[in-house]
Amino acid sequence: MTDFKNYTVPYPPAQEFSNRVAYFSMEFAIHQPLKIYSGGLGFLSGSHLRSAYELKQNLIGIGILWKYGYYDQGRNQDQTLKAEWYEKTYSFLEDTGIKYQITIHDNPVWVKAWYLPPTTFNSAPLFLLSTDLPENDYLSQTITHRLYDSDSAAKVAQFILLGIGGARLLDELNFNPEVYHLNEAHGVSAVFHLMRKFGSKEEVKKRLVFTTHTPEEAGNEKHDIYLCEKLGYFNGYSLDEVRWLTGMEGNLFNHSLAAFRFARKANGVSKLHGEVSREMWSKYSDIPEITSITNSQNYTYWADKQLYHFMRTDDKPGFEDRKHYLKKRAFEIVADQTGKLLDPNVLTIVWARRFAGYKRADLITRDLARFERLISHPDHPVQVIWAGKPYPSDYGAISTFNQLVHLSKKYPNVAVCVDYELTLSKRLKQAADVWLNTPRVPREASGTSGMTAAMNGAVNFSTFDGWICEFADHGKNSFIVPTADYNNMSIIDQDQFDLDNLMNVLENEIVPTYYENPSKWDDIVEQGMKDVLENFESNRMATEYYEIMYKE
Numbered sequence: 001m002t003d004f005k006n007y008t009v010p011y012p013p014a015q016e017f018s019n020r021v022a023y024f025s026m027e028f029a030i031h032q033p034l035k036i037y038s039g040g041l042g043f044l045s046g047s048h049l050r051s052a053y054e055l056k057q058n059l060i061g062i063g064i065l066w067k068y069g070y071y072d073q074g075r076n077q078d079q080t081l082k083a084e085w086y087e088k089t090y091s092f093l094e095d096t097g098i099k100y101q102i103t104i105h106d107n108p109v110w111v112k113a114w115y116l117p118p119t120t121f122n123s124a125p126l127f128l129l130s131t132d133l134p135e136n137d138y139l140s141q142t143i144t145h146r147l148y149d150s151d152s153a154a155k156v157a158q159f160i161l162l163g164i165g166g167a168r169l170l171d172e173l174n175f176n177p178e179v180y181h182l183n184e185a186h187g188v189s190a191v192f193h194l195m196r197k198f199g200s201k202e203e204v205k206k207r208l209v210f211t212t213h214t215p216e217e218a219g220n221e222k223h224d225i226y227l228c229e230k231l232g233y234f235n236g237y238s239l240d241e242v243r244w245l246t247g248m249e250g251n252l253f254n255h256s257l258a259a260f261r262f263a264r265k266a267n268g269v270s271k272l273h274g275e276v277s278r279e280m281w282s283k284y285s286d287i288p289e290i291t292s293i294t295n296s297q298n299y300t301y302w303a304d305k306q307l308y309h310f311m312r313t314d315d316k317p318g319f320e321d322r323k324h325y326l327k328k329r330a331f332e333i334v335a336d337q338t339g340k341l342l343d344p345n346v347l348t349i350v351w352a353r354r355f356a357g358y359k360r361a362d363l364i365t366r367d368l369a370r371f372e373r374l375i376s377h378p379d380h381p382v383q384v385i386w387a388g389k390p391y392p393s394d395y396g397a398i399s400t401f402n403q404l405v406h407l408s409k410k411y412p413n414v415a416v417c418v419d420y421e422l423t424l425s426k427r428l429k430q431a432a433d434v435w436l437n438t439p440r441v442p443r444e445a446s447g448t449s450g451m452t453a454a455m456n457g458a459v460n461f462s463t464f465d466g467w468i469c470e471f472a473d474h475g476k477n478s479f480i481v482p483t484a485d486y487n488n489m490s491i492i493d494q495d496q497f498d499l500d501n502l503m504n505v506l507e508n509e510i511v512p513t514y515y516e517n518p519s520k521w522d523d524i525v526e527q528g529m530k531d532v533l534e535n536f537e538s539n540r541m542a543t544e545y546y547e548i549m550y551k552e
Contacts, residue, residue, distance in 0.1 A: 002115065004096045007173035009125055010118060013058035019550050021059040022177040023048065023124075024166050024187035026158075027070075027147060028063050031121040032422040035069035035088055036128070038147055039354035039389065041213055043422075044269075044448060045183055047298035051542035052124035054300065060175065062166040062187075064158065065093070065114050065128035070147045071392050073418040079338075079409075080402040081418065083392040085146065092120050093128065098172050099135075102165050103232045104157050109143070110135040111165050113172070122300070127173075129165050150393040156223050156231050159255070163189030164235055171197070179550045182210045182263070185221070185255040191262045192235035201245055201262065209549045210263035212256060212290070214445045215276045216358070220256040228253045247286055260287045265549050269295045269446040270467045276442055293548060294467055295446040296541035299533060303455035304430060308533075311526050319522070323430075323457050330431030333417070333424065334385060338408070340415040342383050347514045349382060350432035350458070352420060355390035355397040358443045362400050363499055364436065365407060370503050375413055380515045382506075383413035387420040387428055425449070429456040434479075434510060437462035438502070440494060441486050454478075454532040457525050461510060463498060467536065477527040479505055 002010065027042035028034075030049060037046065045061070052059040068085040076082045094115040101108045110133050116126040131143045143157045167190040170177060182188060194204045214220065225248065228234065233253070234242050242248065246258045260266055260281060266288050268274035274292025281287050304326065310319035327344035335341045342348065355361055364384070365371050375382050386404050390397030401416070408414040417424060429435065435453035437444075437460065444466040451467065454460060460478040462468045472478045482501045486494050514521050 002094070002096075002117070004098055004113075004115070004173060007060075007175050009058055009060065011056055014056040017055060017057035017059075017546050019058060019179060019546065020175060020177040021057070021179045021181055021550055022062055022166070022170055022175065023052075023059055023181045023183060024062045024162060024190065025183040026064065026162060026186040028061060028126060029422055030116065030123050030126065033092075034090060034116070034121070035421065036063065036066045036147065037421075038070040038391075040446075040448060041184060043297070043425075044213075044295050044446075046123070046422075047296065047301065047448075047538040048183075048542055048545075049123040049126060050298040050301055051538040053118050053122055054298075055539055055542055057124065057542060057546065059124050061124060061126040062162070062169065063126060063128050064144055064147075064162055065130040065132075066147045067130070067132050067145045070389070073389050073420065075418055079405050079416075081390070081398055081405070090114075092116070096127070098169070099133075100168060100172055102160070102168060104140065104143070104160055105231050107137075107140065109140045109161075111161065111168070113169050127169060129161055129169065131161065148391065152223060153227060153231065155221075156228055156233060159186050160189050160231060160233050163187040163191075164193045166190060167193040167197075178207065180208050181545070181549070182208065182259055184211065184213050185259040188255050188259040188262065189233050189235070191258070192233070192237055195237070195245070196235065204262055205264045208263045210259040210266045211269065211293075212259075212266060212277055212445075213269055215273065215280060215443060220254065222252040222254045225251050225253040257281075257284060260284070263288055266290045267549060268292045270470065272442060272466060272469045273445040276445075291548060293541060293544045294470060294536065295448050296536045296538040297448050297451045297455070298538045299455060302426065302429075302452040303533075304457065307457045308529065311529060316522065319457075326430035326456070330427040333427055334415050334431070337417050337419075338415040340408075340412060342385075342413060342415065343381075346413070347380070347382050347433050347511060348385065348431055349434045349436050349461075350385045350387075350428050350453075351436045351438070352385070352387040352417075352425065352428045353437075353447075353449045355388045355401050356394065357396050357400075358440045360438045360440060360495065360498075361386060361388065362404055363438045363495065364502065365404070366495070366499055367503065374503070374506060374511075375411060377511070380511045381413065382511065383415075385415050385417065385428060385431065387417040387424060389420050426452070426456070429453040429458055432456075432458035433514065434459055434461050437468070438481075438498070439463055439465050440491070440498075441465045441483065451532050451536045454528040457529065459510075459521075459524055459528055461502075461505070471531060471536065473527075473531075475509065475524070477524060477531045479510055481505060
C-alpha cells in the first residue's frame with residue numbers, strides 16, 4: 001500500500017534528478033481514457049510526466065479531476081459541432097483517503113485527492129483534486145465539473161483549488177518539494193498558501209518557478225481583484241497586502257504577472273516565445289529573467305516504432321508499406337465518422353489541433369477556386385482532413401469549424417472529424433503526408449503537434465512560428481510558408497500574403513515532389529523524423545527543466 005502520509009515517489013530517483021518537484025497544471029493529457037485535458041497545454045504536461053517517469057525524476061504532478069472533462073465533441077443533425085458533457089468515472093485511480101478543507105467564498109469546501117500510480121500509464125505520479133463530494137453543497141461540487149468553466153467565478157474557484165488546494169495537498173502528503181513549478185499561471189494562488197507556510201515572499205520565491213505558455217492576451221488571464229478577494233483567492237491577505245506583494249495596480253488581478261513576480265525563474269516554451277515574452281513583459285518591473293525551454297513530445301508514447309525501424313534499417317519498401325497501412329487504418333476512422341473513404345495512395349494534408357482564430361484553420365480554403373483546383377487535379381490529386389476542438393464558448397472558432405463541415409459536404413476527398421483527443425490525434429498524424437500549421441506569426445508560443453506528426457512520417461508545412469523556427473530546413477526536413485515583415489501589415493494583408501505563398505509552395509513544391517520525385521519526398525520525411533527526435537523529444541525537455549529551472 002502507498003503511504004500517502006509520508007509520500008515519496010515509488011522508485012529510487014536518479015541522482016541528477018533528486019530534487020523534489022511539484023508540477024502544477026490545470027490539465028494533463030496522460031492517456032486517452034483519462035479525459036482531463038483540452039489541448040496543447042495538456043499534451044505538453046502529459047509528455048513531461050511521461051519523460052519524468054522514464055528518467056526517474058523526483059517529480060509529481062498536481063492537477064484536477066474534471067468530472068465532465070473538457071467536453072465531448074459530438075455532432076448536430078447537420079454534422080455541425082455539438083458540445084456535450086458526460087460524467088466520467090475511472091476505476092484505475094486510487095483513493096488516497098486524503099480529505100481536507102479549504103475556504104472558497106467564506107465557505108469550507110471539502111477536497112479529496114485521487115492518485116494515478118506511475119505504472120498505470122507510465123507517467124510520473126499524478127495527484128488529482130476533486131470537490132465533487134457529498135459533504136459539499138452543489139455549488140462547491142461543481143468547481144471540478146468542467147475544465148475551463150466559462151463562468152468567471154467558477155474559474156477563479158478552480159484556480160484556488162489548483163493553487164491553494166494543491167499546496168495544501170503537498171502538506172498532507174508531507175512531500176515538501178524543493179521546487180513548486182507552475183505550468184501556466186492557473187495555480188498561482190498557491191503563493192498565498194506558501195506565504196503563510198514560509199513566512200515571506202523571499203522564502204516563497206526561492207522555491208517557485210513559472211512557465212508561461214502563450215503570447216495571447218486571452219491566455220494570460222485577468223480577473224476582477226474584488227471578485228478574487230471575495231472568493232478567498234488571497235487566503236486571508238488584505239487587498240493592500242496583495243497589492244504590495246504583487247505590485248498589482250488597478251482593479252484587475254493579472255495571474256501571469258503575479259506568477260512572474262513570485263518566481264525566481266521563468267521560461268517561455270520556444271526560443272522565439274522567449275524573445276516575445278521578454279519583450280511583452282519588459283514594461284513591468286520585478287520580473288525575473290525569462291529564459292526558454294522549447295516544448296517537446298514523448299517518443300515512447302507518440303512515435304510509430306515500426307517506421308523508425310524501417311528508416312534505421314534503410315528498408316524503403318517496408319517503410320512505404322507501413323505508412324500505407326497507417327494511412328489506410330486512419331482512413332477507416334474518417335470513413336466511420338464522415339462517410340468519406342479516402343485513398344492511401346493520394347497526398348493527404350491534415351490540419352488538426354485546437355481551433356482558435358489566430359490558428360486560421362480555414363486559411364487554405366479562402367481562395368476557393370484555387371482550393372478546388374488543388375484537390376481536383378486529375379494527375380496530382382490532394383485530399384484534406386480537418387479536426388480539432390474549439391473552446392465551447394468560442395463562437396468564432398465554432399463558426400469556422402462548422403463552415404468547414406458544410407464545405408466538406410461538397411467534396412468526396414475533404415473531411416472534418418470530431419472527438420479530437422489523444423487517440424484521434426495520433427491516428428491523423430499517421431494519416432498525414434503533410435501536417436499543415438497556419439498560425440498568424442508570431443502568435444504561436446510553441447505548438448507541438450508538428451513534432452508528433454514528424455514522429456509518424458508526416459512532413460511539416462508551416463508558417464514560421466513557435467518551435468518550427470528551431471526545426472525547419474525548407475525542402476530538407478519540412479516546408480515553410482515564406483515570411484514577410486508582418487509588423488507593417490494589417491491582419492487582412494498578412495492573411496492574404498500567407499494564403500498566396502502557402503498555395504504557391506503547395507502547387508509548385510510539395511505536390512510535384514510527392515508525385516514526381518518520391519525518393520526526394522522520402523528523404524524529407526526521414527530527415528524530419530531524425531531531426532525531431534534529436535532536438536524535440538521530451539526527455540531532453542524534462543532534463544533541461546532540472547538543469548535550468550530547478551537547480552538553485
